Amino acid sequence: MRVAVTGGAGFIGSHLVEKLVELGNSVVVIDNMSSGSLSNLERVREKIDLKIADVKDLRTCLDVFKDVEVVYHFAANPEVRVSVTNPKIHFDENVYATFVVAEASRLSNNVRTIVFASSSTVYGDATVPTPEDSSLRPISVYGASKAAAELILHSYSHLYGIRVVVLRYANIIGPRLKHGVVYDFLMKLSKNPDVLEVLGDGRQRKSYLYIDDAIEATILAAEASKAPFEVYNVGNSDWVEVSEIAKIVSKVLGLKPRIVFTGGTKDGRGWPGDVKFMLLSIDKITSLGWRPKHSSAEAVELAARSLATELGLLKTF
Numbered sequence: 067m068r069v070a071v072t073g074g075a076g077f078i079g080s081h082l083v084e085k086l087v088e089l090g091n092s093v094v095v096i097d098n099m100s101s102g103s104l105s106n107l108e109r110v111r112e113k114i115d116l117k118i119a120d121v122k123d124l125r126t127c128l129d130v131f132k133d134v135e136v137v138y139h140f141a142a143n144p145e146v147r148v149s150v151t152n153p154k155i156h157f158d159e160n161v162y163a164t165f166v167v168a169e170a171s172r173l174s175n176n177v178r179t180i181v182f183a184s185s186s187t188v189y190g191d192a193t194v195p196t197p198e199d200s201s202l203r204p205i206s207v208y209g210a211s212k213a214a215a216e217l218i219l220h221s222y223s224h225l226y227g228i229r230v231v232v233l234r235y236a237n238i239i240g241p242r243l244k245h246g247v248v249y250d251f252l253m254k255l256s257k258n259p260d261v262l263e264v265l266g267d268g269r270q271r272k273s274y275l276y277i278d279d280a281i282e283a284t285i286l287a288a289e290a291s292k293a294p295f296e297v298y299n300v301g302n303s304d305w306v307e308v309s310e311i312a313k314i315v316s317k318v319l320g321l322k323p324r325i326v327f328t329g330g331t332k333d334g335r336g337w338p339g340d341v342k343f344m345l346l347s348i349d350k351i352t353s354l355g356w357r358p359k360h361s362s363a364e365a366v367e368l369a370a371r372s373l374a375t376e377l378g379l380l381k382t383f
């Protein structure tokens with residue numbers, strides 16, 4: 067099958083591209099390299115078509131989507147914290163970009179399915195474990211941008227018969243990751259191995275899923291969904307505290323830094339808009355036969371180890 071992956075040079079996107087190629091698909095990637103890189107695609111570079119361009123350009127998308135049946139829309143600005151300082155980035159890169167991808171899919175006349183990388187942040191401060199039918203009450207512009215993008219896609223599925231599969235990911239971690247708490251801790255420790263500053267009170271507790279588990283769930287959900295519009299939570303069955311993550315990452319580097327908590331917001335969040343407790347109900351996706359192979363803590367250790375190797379940090383300490 068001919069498939070397109072927007073953001074295919076990024077962290078999740080590049081792992082997805084590798085799996086899609088392995089499964090025998092003909093893959094075209096569109097990525098503007100704002101946070102992605104060619105090195106992420108080096109294992110499959112000869113086997114794919116690559117367009118270095120912005121998905122917000124309708125003509126380019128139309129050209130890329132020629133003969134494409136399934137679009138995996140993973141291009142976005144994934145940094146939740148950016149919401150606080152520059153909310154427009156999330157409107158442009160996550161909402162408007164999704165509108166263009168939907169429009170290009172409609173106008174192409176050949177795209178039958180859009181698989182969309184949404185996020186647990188659409189729920190905001192929800193009761194946990196949070197099922198798919200919970201209210202969408204995002205507390206960051208990032209979360210709001212993902213919720214808005216989901217709704218645009220819903221209208222396209224209703225009006226134009228494009229099948230949409232929405233995947234609300236928990237924290238996905240593993241090699242090639244360039245944002246989030248595990249990456250941040252590694253970078254901080256590479257600069258100062260004696261002190262590790264943790265944003266917030268350290269009591270934030272969230273679910274983490276290793277990239278291989280996430281890719282398996284993504285492929286399964288994309289293939290299993292038959293409804294015009296289907297939503298799946300993709301996360302782990304357990305969670306881990308940020309203070310524990312600090313200890314795991316330090317241990318991977320063989321360090322014993324002094325761990326300092328900034329305190330964060332009044333209620334101990336890392337930053338305004340940070341969801342402090344996140345655990346998704348994964349009953350729906352597990353009913354398809356998928357199970358995470360690694361717990362949240364195991365995922366953190368595996369990711370920290372692979373990222374530390376990638377960043378050359380294991381040699382340093």
Ligand code: NAD
Pocket residue numbers: 072073074075076077078079096097098099100101102103119120121122139140141142143144159163183184185186234235236237238239244
């Ligand atoms: P990433 O930054 O590694 O990947 C995003 C990719 O999109 C990058 O390669 C970037 O260059 C590209 N891109 C951004 N804007 C673009 C544009 N306008 N045109 C073309 N390409 C563009 O981030 P990621 O962690 O791999 O995230 C992938 C997707 O999954 C994003 O939609 C993100 O919001 C979503 N998501 C990620 C997580 C996570 O924990 N990593 C959790 C929930 C949702």
